[in-house]
Amino acid sequence: MTRLRNVLYGAAHLVRAASVAALLAGTMLSTNAPRAVAQPPDAVKIGVLDDLTGPYSLLSGQGTIEAVKLAIEDYGGKALGKPIQIQIASDQNKPDVAVAVAREWVDRDGVTVIIGVPNSASGLALGKVVRDAERIAMFTGSASSDLTGKGCTPNTIHWYLDTYASANSLVDGLMAQGLNSWFFVTVDYNFGQTLQTEASRMIEAKGGKVLGSAKHPLGEADFSSVLLRAQASQAKVIAMANAAADLDNAIKGSQEFHLEQGGQRVAAFFLNISDIVAVGQKEMQGALGVAAVYPAMNAETLALSHRIADRLPGRRAPTAQHLTAYEATLHYLKAVDAAGTANAKEVMAKMKAMPVNDPITQGGRVREDGRFLRDVTVFRVKPAAESKDPFDFVAAVQVIPAEQAFRPLKEGGCPFVQ
Numbered sequence: 001m002t003r004l005r006n007v008l009y010g011a012a013h014l015v016r017a018a019s020v021a022a023l024l025a026g027t028m029l030s031t032n033a034p035r036a037v038a039q040p041p042d043a044v045k046i047g048v049l050d051d052l053t054g055p056y057s058l059l060s061g062q063g064t065i066e067a068v069k070l071a072i073e074d075y076g077g078k079a080l081g082k083p084i085q086i087q088i089a090s091d092q093n094k095p096d097v098a099v100a101v102a103r104e105w106v107d108r109d110g111v112t113v114i115i116g117v118p119n120s121a122s123g124l125a126l127g128k129v130v131r132d133a134e135r136i137a138m139f140t141g142s143a144s145s146d147l148t149g150k151g152c153t154p155n156t157i158h159w160y161l162d163t164y165a166s167a168n169s170l171v172d173g174l175m176a177q178g179l180n181s182w183f184f185v186t187v188d189y190n191f192g193q194t195l196q197t198e199a200s201r202m203i204e205a206k207g208g209k210v211l212g213s214a215k216h217p218l219g220e221a222d223f224s225s226v227l228l229r230a231q232a233s234q235a236k237v238i239a240m241a242n243a244a245a246d247l248d249n250a251i252k253g254s255q256e257f258h259l260e261q262g263g264q265r266v267a268a269f270f271l272n273i274s275d276i277v278a279v280g281q282k283e284m285q286g287a288l289g290v291a292a293v294y295p296a297m298n299a300e301t302l303a304l305s306h307r308i309a310d311r312l313p314g315r316r317a318p319t320a321q322h323l324t325a326y327e328a329t330l331h332y333l334k335a336v337d338a339a340g341t342a343n344a345k346e347v348m349a350k351m352k353a354m355p356v357n358d359p360i361t362q363g364g365r366v367r368e369d370g371r372f373l374r375d376v377t378v379f380r381v382k383p384a385a386e387s388k389d390p391f392d393f394v395a396a397v398q399v400i401p402a403e404q405a406f407r408p409l410k411e412g413g414c415p416f417v418q
Contacts, residue, residue: 042082044083045111046072046115047087048065048089049089049090049091049115049116050088050091051092053090058245058274059243059244059274059319060116060140061118063312063325064115064325066308066311067325069086070307070326071325072329079342091117095124096125098122102137106130106133113136113347115332117139117142120143120189120194121190123137123139128153136344138332140160143162143163144162144191145162146190147370148162148367150414153416158370159328159372160324161292163191167202173398179236180208182236183238185216185227187217188218189218191243199241212233216246221249223253227253228257231257231264236265237264237265238259238267239268240266243270244272247268251283266287268288271287273317273320273394281381285383288380290376292375293320294394295317295323295392296391302389304323306391308322327361335354367409368409368417369412375400376405379395379396
C-alpha cells in the first residue's frame with residue numbers, strides 16, 4: 001500500500017517531464033473517409049468515448065476524461081517504454097456514431113483500448129467492433145447487464161455497476177421493509193428496459209407485485225404525465241429505472257407532485273453523487289441508493305476524489321463513473337506492462353488473472369465473462385449535519401459481497417463462456 005501511495009502522490013511530479021499527449025476530438029470523425037492503415041505502435045493509445053454535452057455528460061463526460069488522464073499521470077506517463085496518448089470523442093448517445101468513431105480509431109490511429117461509454121446501447125454496439133478488430137473496450141459508465149450476458153465478448157470488460165446487481169440489492173432492501181408493490185419510471189432504451197425486466201422478475205420472485213410502468217425518452221425534461229400515472233397506480237414504490245439528468249428531473253417532479261407525502265416511496269436504482277448535488281442533499285435526505293464506489297467510501301478514495309475534483313470546473317464531486325474510469329485505466333496499464341505487449345488477447349488474459357488493488361478496490365477481480373467483481377453498498381443520503389467533508393454525502397447501510405450482488409456466471413448467457 002505504501003508503494004501505491006508513492007505512485008499516486010509522487011508520479012504527478014514525474015509526469016510533467018513525460019510525454020502524455022491528448023488529441024481532443026469533440027465530434028465524430030467522418031464515416032465517409034477511406035479506411036487507413038493503423039499507425040506504427042509508437043505509443044500506447046487510449047480512446048475515451050463518452051457523452052460530452054448530453055444527459056450523461058455530468059455523470060461521466062469530462063470527469064471521465066480527467067480521471068483517465070490522472071491515472072496515466074499516476075502510472076508515470078509510459079507503458080512498454082512508450083508514451084501513453086489519449087484520443088477523445090463523443091458518441092452523442094448514438095450507437096452508430098460510437099461504431100463509426102471506434103472503427104476510425106482502430107483502423108487509422110492504432111487505439112488499443114476504448115474507455116467510458118455511458119450509453120449501454122453504444123456499449124453493446126462496440127462489442128463487435130473491438131472483437132473483430134482485436135482491441136479492448138472497458139465500460140466504465142454503461143450499466144446494462146447484457147454487456148456480460150448476451151452481448152458479452154472476449155474483448156470487453158464491464159467495470160461499472162450493472163442493472164442486475166443494482167436491482168438485486170435495492171429490491172432486497174425495500175422488500176424487507178414491506179414495500180411490495182411497484183411502479184416503474186423507465187428510460188426507453190436498453191439500459192432502462194433491462195433494469196425494469198430484471199427488477200420486476202426479482203420483485204415477483206419475492207412475492208411482490210409490479211402495478212405498471214411508464215416509459216420516457218432519453219433526455220426527457222417534463223415528467224408530468226409519467227408521474228401522474230405513477231401516482232394513480234397507488235404503488236408503494238415508484239422505481240426510477242433511469243439515470244443522470246433524467247433521474248434528476250424525475251425526482252424533482254416527484255417532489256412537485258408530493259409523492260412521498262402521499263405515502264409512495266421514490267427509489268432510484270442508479271442514484272449518484274451528481275444527482276444528490278443537482279437535486280440537493282436536504283431534498284434527498286434519507287433516500288436509498290446502491291453503489292460500488294463513492295467519494296467518501298474510505299480515506300484513500302476520498303483523497304483520490306479531491307484530486308479528480310481539482311481538475312473539474314467548480315471542483316464538483318466526482319461520480320462513481322469517474323472513479324471507475326481511473327481504476328480501469330490503471331489496471332489496463334498494469335496489464336499491458338505485465339503482458340509485455342498491447343495485444344488484446346494477452347492483455348485481457350492478464351487483466352483477468354491479476355487482482356485489482358488500488359485506492360478504490362482491494363481484492364477485486366475480472367470474471368471470465370468480463371464482469372468486474374467487487375462489493376456493492378446500499379447507502380442512504382445523509383443529513384447535511386452528518387457530513388464531515390464536502391464530498392461526504394452518503395452512509396453505508398449494508399455492504400453486499402460481490403459474489404452475492406452480481407448475477408452468477410452460469411445465469412448470464414454469455415456466448416463464449418462454457
